[in-house]
Amino acid sequence: MTSGRLDARSVAAVLARVSESRPRVQCLTNTVAQNITANMLLAFGAIPSMAIHVDEVAAMAEGAGAILINIGTINAESELAIPKLLEAARDRGKPLVFDPVFVELSPLRRHIARQVLRLRNLVVRGNATEMAALAGELDAAEGVTRVTTGKVDRIERGQSHFAIHHGHPLMTRVTGVGCAAGALIAACCAVEPDPAVAAAAALTAYGIAGEIAAKRSRGPGSFAVELIDALAGIDEATLAQHMAG
Amino acid sequence: MTSGRLDARSVAAVLARVSESRPRVQCLTNTVAQNITANMLLAFGAIPSMAIHVDEVAAMAEGAGAILINIGTINAESELAIPKLLEAARDRGKPLVFDPVFVELSPLRRHIARQVLRLRNLVVRGNATEMAALAGELDAAEGVTRVTTGKVDRIERGQSHFAIHHGHPLMTRVTGVGCAAGALIAACCAVEPDPAVAAAAALTAYGIAGEIAAKRSRGPGSFAVELIDALAGIDEATLAQHMAG
């Protein structure tokens, strides 16, 4: 059983593999968060692609290192594209991260979430409310990695468990910061076979970037800008310094 | 007849109700402005949701405190979702703010605007060109609150009238700043039963945030960032100081 947290060296090793291999993450994500998601992926050294068209998502997933599905602004077309991405993930064994935004508010989202949760070895990232709304489906899902973000980020996969005590409350005051976390986890899953380790690496780096950004900003506007800068500047020494406390 | 302007205390009282009750604003808005709209709502203490799917907008509107419809990037799907939101607003008596972006340029937008303007007690926010293009429809609309933003923001509802002499020209040089104003008005309508007072409170706070941001920025890029920070930091003392002049 793995538990606790990764050390700075392990986090840095995953990040180094991302920035060296520059995986493309095919994101079917909400239009509110697309911009910050793409910028966080670029800051991480990964490549975003944001195709949505039913007739091309499979082709766009083909060379991608991982797939993200986020239902924050699901529409009739992206609803049809989701099964294509699930198929691509299953047939090619690609890591897939699912973000069930506001699943507790909409029967349609719950319906879609149930379809997605049939895929094996899924990573699901949500806040406590979203994860609770899907508790039954998550219990039934095979090989699922649960990532519940909040004041403490909790990652569970079978016997593995990580708790990440990093981040800052301003991360919940900027739209898309949570959604971008899903994309960063996907980028790490593209280079790290254990999805719990991948998620722990991504969220440790992101949380520490949040701590650095909070010190440099005076509100949610400047925080968003500083968060991108801080993530782009993360290295092992910075990680070690912030993980020592 | 109410007229003139709100004092700092009245504005602060509306803002305090927003940040205490944290209303969710269901926004069907354009994809250009979604990000800044969500960030302004969060800076204001409100919660954005941006559903668009015909099969879920009614469910997403259900627990919302107010609804925003903005046609800046209207598409075939959001066009179909609008009647569902109008129905939700009418049946549940929810405040609805309508933003007729570029209605003067497109017969389709005019057609949609006419449908929306059949709803009673609507708040319509537009610039002078947009409001003029809809003058006939606005005259016929029952219980409508007209919010014409510009160098001076003018709010009219029956005998009530407010003129807001705040803001800065840079607010017209950043995309989505006007669209986000509609969302802030909606957030205030969720907690304040008089829509003219709600609009006056929102635009006074926003205009003053614009004045503060302009002093701290050196162009439209930094202005957008500072505007979010300034709005998040608005309190009664800041309002009073800027309204004293």
Add this chain to the structure above:
Amino acid sequence: MTSGRLDARSVAAVLARVSESRPRVQCLTNTVAQNITANMLLAFGAIPSMAIHVDEVAAMAEGAGAILINIGTINAESELAIPKLLEAARDRGKPLVFDPVFVELSPLRRHIARQVLRLRNLVVRGNATEMAALAGELDAAEGVTRVTTGKVDRIERGQSHFAIHHGHPLMTRVTGVGCAAGALIAACCAVEPDPAVAAAAALTAYGIAGEIAAKRSRGPGSFAVELIDALAGIDEATLAQHMAG
């Protein structure tokens, strides 16, 4: 044959015409880049409109000075809107800039690109990979202006040729910066009849804004903000100073 580069005075003259006549650029562009594209156009003194609905794109193109088509998040609806925009461009002789994002990854994008490339006098902006993927179609296209952006931006139209040695690597680390370049070229095409000169003016100004922004920023987040500020502040003296080196 024209070749080499424009001088600061020629670039400034094109920019002055943009900010004086304030052309509207009708952008059918990807939802990731819409916000930064609109903000760059505003910083340039132009007006963005982002209509996508099949039933209105022709009307929205009517009073526009130029049209941009970018397929970064092509969907079923925007796919149908493209022929309407091509028709508007052809029938009214409007400049049209095409950005074939990720055309090398998707047969659907290639199919759409082929349709677009049948239009005469098109400006095509892409990176080296995208332009190489369309080499055959570009060779066959009549009156096309090729704009290949990268470390050096290369502009070719018949016997005209410009090479722009400005810009900064951070421009590739922020999403939408390349897409916004297409919009700025379109804005210049609205006021300058030679599309190669228009593209050279836009990319010289943009590249110099990038150089200024890089000096003021400490990562891709602050760079994006500074890039907008720098572009809004470009004048002939600034151009001359940076082109002297």
